[in-house]
Amino acid sequence: MAKKISILIVDDEESVRDSLFNWFTEDGYRVESAENAKKALTMLESESFDIILADIKMPGMDGLEMLRRIKSLKPDSIVIVMTAFATVDTAVKALKDGAFDYVTKPFDPDDLTHLIRNATKQVSLTEENETLKKKIISLENIEDLIGNSEAMKEVLREVESVAQTNSSVIITGESGTGKELIARAIHANSPRKFFPFVNVHCGALTESLLESELFGHEKGAFTGAMYNRKGRFEMADNGSIFLDEIATISAKMQVELLRVLETKSFIRVGGNKEINSDFRVICATNRDLKSMVEKGTFREDLFYRLNVMNIKLPPLRERLEDIPLLVDYFISKYCTSMNRQLVAIESSALKRLQEFNFPGNIRELENMIERAIVVGNGKKITVRDLPLEKAVVTTSAESLDEFEKVFILQILTKYNWNISRTASALKVDRVTLYNKIKKYDLKPAT
């Protein structure tokens, strides 16, 4: 059943209170009345009303003063002010002070009906808005960040403490570990949560495109710039901007970015007006930015500007105990979206998943489960449904040596640095493996 809308009538004239009381109760509203502003404010301390209908001219505290007090206590309150002495000045004053509407007594019955109908609509919209906001926040918090492992709990603790600050954050972790989800969770738990979360995939854009994307452009700035366009920094005003794959931006863009981060102002491409924007930067990368700084491929000053807070996401192979939870989540997600009955997973299949090293991390696990639901028998996911044998190691290595280093480290980690088992898995002898460990200066993660 729909909630009964409550109305508080505040008027010093008894006949007005009685008339409105009768009118609204006949319409099915819950109605209370007060003969002066003081009594109304006392009532509002212990009870909340959806709509407050108040006379302006009352002995003692007048309606406008009461309106200001109500608005300072409960800014979302819907207050309609009434008066028998209408002047434009008081109407403007009331509306400026946050009144929902202003009416002159006596009203036409139809006007009163419409007035209350509009106010009621506003009440429903406000409530709907609140519900949706809560729903969005709970989606960001609960559904997306799954994990019971110590490693994940630590990440969640960091997210919580980082979220409340305004500092820049770098999220590092292998590809597919959920860096964007962590960025969204930081935003969703921060005071900026009701403002935009703007996502920029730096790696997918060329230098000139990235510049126009980040700073916006003026009409005619370049061929094809037919309109003025806001940049991502401008869009992120009061919110957060997420710069994914920050390590891929060019040296020129690094300089530009540093300047924007320091001044929080920029000029659109082809423009001459400085634009200010209050944004928080969250970056992500799967590269080791510190070693890039040492090699001179990433500016040290930018690194320190961005690296105020750092969250390191563990690869899936370091949080194997989370695999059952993640599997359950992806089964439920894909069965629901494919309109299928929930399937189970055989314990042997789950065990094999926990033995796999998942170079593609959670993204790879998700794809595996989706595929298994599509090709499976619709009842149980078995080992045969999982493409474990075909898994390919993916790294961001750009040279053969680097690839070899990353690959050997992954296999060593998989076998808990058991040299014999790792050597056997790599099909090399133990001496060769020792030599490689020495060559690449490999060390177990601490």
Place this chain on the structure above:
Amino acid sequence: MSLPDITLISFGYFEKELLEKSAEAVKREYRSLLAIKEGHIDLSDYYDPGRRQYNGNALLKHVDAIPVAENNKTLGLFNVDLFIPILTYIFGQAFLGGRTGIASLYRLNNECYGLKADNKLLLDRFRKEMIHELGHTFGLIHCKVPTCVMRSGTYVEDIDQKDHRLCPACRRELGV
């Protein structure tokens, strides 16, 4: 379940046929015993010269003070332009769940809007208004069903749009 008896008290002149036919519709709708009485009142006491209308709140209180048998519902019938302090006019009003209501013929008449008199339409509007106000005394609030007689009507055209009967939901609510 039988509802309390109803007393209609007419103040001022009403066509006998109009009054009897309207009363018949009320009786049929609520399946109650119904009596028609004549009331006497000096309406000038309730006249507001500033608004050139009659105070509906004061008239409602006056009718409510008239002694009737316990549990009876009373509806005062008038032929003058009614107002309440907050509204420019009313067709009638009642104490929700109380024992008294009032209804006026004045703004139901086509001639009030510069149109040709239509007695059939006037009867239809008057019986709807009477059933509506008595519905409030039985505790019914405004109904959202477009054809229900308990639907709120702020213009006379709204009254013409609805039926003179209670919708099934309102009837269930009353247990009739």
